[in-house]
Amino acid sequence: MKTCIIEDELHAQQALRLLIEEIAPEIQIMGMAQNVAEGKTLIAKHQPDFIFLDVKLGKQSGFDLLKYYPNPNFKILFVTAYEEFAVEAFKWNAIHYITKPIDSASLRQGIAKVKAQQALPAPSQLASLLEQVQTQKEHDKIVLAYHNFVEQVLLDDIVYLQADGWVTYFFCLEEDVLSRQRSLKRKVVSQNIGYYMDLLPDYFHRCHQSYIVNQGYVRLYNKSDQVLELQTGHKIPVSRKGKETLSLWLERS
16 A cells, blocks of 8 residues: 655654554555645655645645645555644544544544545535635535545434444435435444534434434434434434433523
């Protein structure tokens, strides 16, 4: 597996190179670049399988480099100082990243995610990421990624989420092209449900260890049966812990 390091600080380049050689010797480091122009030349020359891309490249950024690759034929592992909004944007768009200072555990995890990723970054992922980072725009969509499947979903179309071990099922309303009827479709994502609870806005509520619901689809709260009845006809269980904050949450509208 071939990689290139695109990082503007020389000492950070060397530190990352040494760490890669130590924990992932099977990865070939084809070269290092300090800016956008050098990065373009490096990618053209070596055709890497993936790149380490620093968010900040002097007066430019890693996003300036990606403008030349709207449909890249390589995977990307972003490297960033912890800037809350940028990190949140990576999560929303299912883009892999590691934060500085880089340690062996986070680097090993980042490389493992890149290796497991079957699909190359989709143009819609990168376009959405770039827009959110540059404008700090509020999120109305989330990117769902699973193996070779990548899809943007409107938050308002998500009815509920269900946990199944280390995967999460998203149940979303979709319109059929022919009938124009909206029906519930299930999408599977390789992240645990807790990851999304930290990410989704507050009109989503974790009413049960295995369920998160969208307030917009709650028809009523059946306290005797401890279930939420949804507009779609589905009944979602409410746990003892979940009901503690449920009434207050439902009052917010």
